[in-house]
Amino acid sequence: MLGFRPETGVGLTGGFVAADRTRRAVLAAGAACLPILAVSGCKGVGALAAPPRPAPDVAILRAAIAAEEVMIARYDAVVRGSDGLAAALRPLRAEHRAHLAQLRSRLIVPPAAASRSAAASADRSAAASRSGGRSAAAAPASRSAAAAPALDGASGRGSGDAGSGSAASGEAGDVPAGRAEAISFLQGAERTAAAALLRKLPAVSPSLAQLMASVAASEATHVAALATAAGTG
Amino acid sequence: MARTSLRPVAANEVSALQAALAAEHAAVYGYGVVGAYLSGTALTTATSDWVAHEVARDSLESMLRSAGRQPVAAAVAYRLPHRVHSAAGAMSLAVTLEDRVATAYLGVVAVTSPRIREFGARELLAAATRAASWRGRTVAFPGFPAGALSAARG
Numbered sequence: 001m002l003g004f005r006p007e008t009g010v011g012l013t014g015g016f017v018a019a020d021r022t023r024r025a026v027l028a029a030g031a032a033c034l035p036i037l038a039v040s041g042c043k044g045v046g047a048l049a050a051p052p053r054p055a056p057d058v059a060i061l062r063a064a065i066a067a068e069e070v071m072i073a074r075y076d077a078v079v080r081g082s083d084g085l086a087a088a089l090r091p092l093r094a095e096h097r098a099h100l101a102q103l104r105s106r107l108i109v110p111p112a113a114a115s116r117s118a119a120a121s122a123d124r125s126a127a128a129s130r131s132g133g134r135s136a137a138a139a140p141a142s143r144s145a146a147a148a149p150a151l152d153g154a155s156g157r158g159s160g161d162a163g164s165g166s167a168a169s170g171e172a173g174d175v176p177a178g179r180a181e182a183i184s185f186l187q188g189a190e191r192t193a194a195a196a197l198l199r200k201l202p203a204v205s206p207s208l209a210q211l212m213a214s215v216a217a218s219e220a221t222h223v224a225a226l227a228t229a230a231g232t233g
Numbered sequence: 234m235a236r237t238s239l240r241p242v243a244a245n246e247v248s249a250l251q252a253a254l255a256a257e258h259a260a261v262y263g264y265g266v267v268g269a270y271l272s273g274t275a276l277t278t279a280t281s282d283w284v285a286h287e288v289a290r291d292s293l294e295s296m297l298r299s300a301g302r303q304p305v306a307a308a309v310a311y312r313l314p315h316r317v318h319s320a321a322g323a324m325s326l327a328v329t330l331e332d333r334v335a336t337a338y339l340g341v342v343a344v345t346s347p348r349i350r351e352f353g354a355r356e357l358l359a360a361a362t363r364a365a366s367w368r369g370r371t372v373a374f375p376g377f378p379a380g381a382l383s384a385a386r387g
Contacts, residue, residue: 081270095373099373209342216375217335218374
């Protein structure tokens, strides 16, 4: 019934064309939005009227992605250290990998910083030509400022699943040696991760809130699944 | 009750809460069938889950009334997704009921009011926990229909 609708509600949180609503600024901002719309799959006048506001979502997404990478590294460490637990932990780790892939897919920033800046400069010239070449600065400049954290994140992380392994493995922390201790360690990590996602719910778009709430719910169910894993295998 | 202070005002908030309430009505009805085929600890769990859905139903009705809205009523009877003849069938029905409730709360999470969003997330988490218990395993994306997310386990 309730399908997965990426566009639904993305525009509800308002736009980043808040400061200057002159016709010129709106035109310039419209031109600036085009690449983002192309990436996110938005179409039509409605999307232009209320463009997505990427900055808060992107910063929170980056934190959620980093948290999933650390979680996967912790599972990797426990699986390596305990043969008896590996079979029980693999399905849970696979779900974290699915979380990570889905969170990464929500980053609307192109992974390659180079193509990003090329697109941005193309936006500026397009905006400049539309606004008569005079002050195209207003809207594109504010957009660049909003996108800056995203650029940092994309450049450090690469694309696809490439970054999940070695980068995060150093962040696994000291996984306790004993079987029961390792399970307890992972349970604590799951609880912490779920709570962190839920705390950030008010700040994100409806669409991302749904994904983050679902991931948090999944992580909460892992706590009980880990208890079962500790008792068997 | 603390939840009565969550006053939905926007139309999308009201419709999301009404959809969640309709799912809770169906779950309360369905758990009556589930419990009839179970015994022992499974029956104890089913009874506890049944009560949880009644509590959630009451909270939703209270939230809607406090906003001046008429809560949707329960149907007299519900068509079950499949016939139940056994304990295994009853547990399968419980999974379906919880999945539908979870999906409805995913809609509540999409509203803009932070407190109603938080309420939806909390109930989504509770439904996911019950579903995992009946299913015997976890899923990557509780509330999302299977296959809705490309990376979701089928």
